[in-house]
Amino acid sequence: MPFFAGEIFVSDVQNKPVLDQTGEEIGKLKDIIVAGGDPFPAVTALVVASVRTAYVIPWDMINLFNKRVISVNVTRSSLMPSAPAPNDILICRDILDKQIVDINGAKLVRVNDLELGDVKGRLCLVASDIGFRGILRRMGMEARGERLFSLFRYKVPHKLIGWHYLQTMEPKLTKLTLTVSRQKVARIHPADLAEIISEVSQKERSALFGSMDVETAAEALHELEPKVQVGIIDDMSKEQASDILEQMPPDEAADVLGDLPEAKAQELINLMEKEEAEDVQELLEHEEDTAGGIMTTEYLAFPPDMTVEEAIKELRLEAPNVETVYYLYILDNEEHICGVLSLKNLILASPEAKLRDIMTTPVKALSLDAAEKDVAEFVSKYNLLAVPVVDETMAMRGIVTVDDVVDFLLPPASRKKRMRR
């Protein structure tokens, strides 16, 4: 068993000589190979190189590993030159200096240094230094830097983040630790996730999306700017893209598809489940900046003769599939709106009452071609959380929810801010 003690920073051992059994130098420590672990990746081998040859030395051949001495329990002549395998994760090459997601802070940080430590007897990657102290240490100036800053009465803080609070965007590593990644990424709020996604490069984006489950991916995609959405859908496999689109509310899915080239959009719609595909197809036929273009086809509809008790039971079944549960629309056989009922009124009414008797009439509704601006005014005038949208025959076609209107009301600068760094 290799002997190591306490915490070791990668910068302290990088480029240190590695000695063999007899004390002869094999080469300098160039990199450290880790394998995906839960939650900490464990060191599996060291990459050692002299001027002419490079060796990958397995961890169990290491004798001592600390700041001062790194030694191997065999002789130099018994080692065969070798190179890392293509799928190996080398922490200096693949993680150090790269951007990484800080789960708790929900933001991007850069890895200035990495800390190795003992986890159940194995040397593992335990933390990342994201602070200025890490930079100073890498430059070999930690002590000098500290003295300099103490002149200004400034104490350079330690900014270490535990590895289990970090998510890499290195494709190899996310693939290797997929379950861990999924759990980590799902802890970030979709809006924060969207902000992170819009700040990283295309390659890193794909890696991040690859490490999300379908629900998280759908929520994050929904929060992004159209231009970024299109780029992400373009990079994904068609199957993955259609899965995510199915998961999104139909109005959001239609927005994304509307920005794609027609052929591509049609192809994705064909891959979606029939029911979702029909909803989306219908929404796509309306102009983008009208009530028809921003509405969603998922809403709660009940017949007028239902009792309150039956309605509540029904509501429990339907609610998970719709965006807004605050309004129940009462529709006749031809889908015409007879009345509306708020969730509050429903709950307060006596269980035997018929919906027909407690609903509010007449219902304020918008036509499919109402302009976005009119929708916003309507929502604000009547203080609504959602507005029903009807066609020429007054049949109900969908609802516009307040969150879609808010986006329109905000000044363009703050709307766009999300995609800009």
Next chain:
Amino acid sequence: MTRWKRFILLLAVIGPGIITANVDNDAGGITTYSMAGAHFGYSLLWTLIPITIALIVVQEMSARMGAITGKGLAELIRENYGVKVTFWLMLFLFITDLGNTAAEFAGWAASNEIFGLNKYVSVPIGAFIVWLLVVKGSYRVVEKIFLVFCVVYLVYIPAAILAKPDWTDVALQTIKPSFHFNTPYVVMLIGVVGTTIAPWMQFYIQSSIVEKGIRKEQYWASRIDVIVGCFLTDIVAFFIIVACGATLFKAGLHIDTADAAARSLAPLAGRYASLLFAFGLANASLFSASILPLATAYYICEGMGWEAGVSKTFKDAPQFMWLYTILIAIGSLIVLIPNSPLIAIMWISQVINGVMLPFVLIFMLMLINSKDLMEKYTNSRTFNVIAWVTTTVMIALTMLFVATMFL
């Protein structure tokens, strides 16, 4: 894609290339070109053709790296060559950009004095406008304002026409290289070419391509942006040389600064030519005074892993905002403090600029040929030959330019 759609996309993508190239004609650039025209007439015009090519070659590589990798140059250097190299590079570039920013404010002050505005009024106003732009603006708005700045550069065209040059002579000297073996001519030649490519431009164009979210599918449009930008820049340079060549050179006047050139134009080419010239200088100075600190703050933050971005607040991106603010504050103060060593500061910044350039260009060439980063978008063999030749020549001339400063 239909032709119309391609055109719309082109308009959406355009910006970074034109803006970056135009900043090349900053206060220092205009001074150099004015002096080239005033002292050597049209005999340096031919150098603009190779200069344009060199500028296109280098800028195109940066733009391509931005579009393909989605990362800024400082970020790529950090990720591939480590924090140590990045730190020192950033530190030195900060110093040279501080000197350059001061030079831009000096140009702004000088041109405003032609319009009768005292520098103690014009510099604080200019600094405040520039500061406000980034602190309060969003990237889209800022870019539009920058593009307007670029259009104003065209005032040098009427200024040159008012100077009534002999157009046949101008055309002839533009296409026919001439060379004079005397020290002042060689020094001027080196100066004209040596100031063409500055390290910060490479960082700026790449970052703004990334910030704009340009992807590899749209890159063809960015390439057009870069090429158009480089041509526009050198067309402006061309007219500056012509304006000074047709007047100051004919009259045998000797000038050392761009504002002196503007003043001397009045009796020779009329009041309007002089005012247009001064207005162009004011525009160029203020434009560069806003881009230089912005670019610097950007790439330092990128390299060091700090949050950065136009329209971020002091709370979100403290390092970015403070770097930007400090560069503008110190840059303008250097101009305002009586007897401050402006010349010495500019001199040091030019020297560091020249010394840093080879490192930046060589890093760029190594990065752009990395298959891991650029996939199939690495340089072709022919392009690599052109790029290495350009780089070597630019490095040599920049070194010579630095050497001439010790003369």
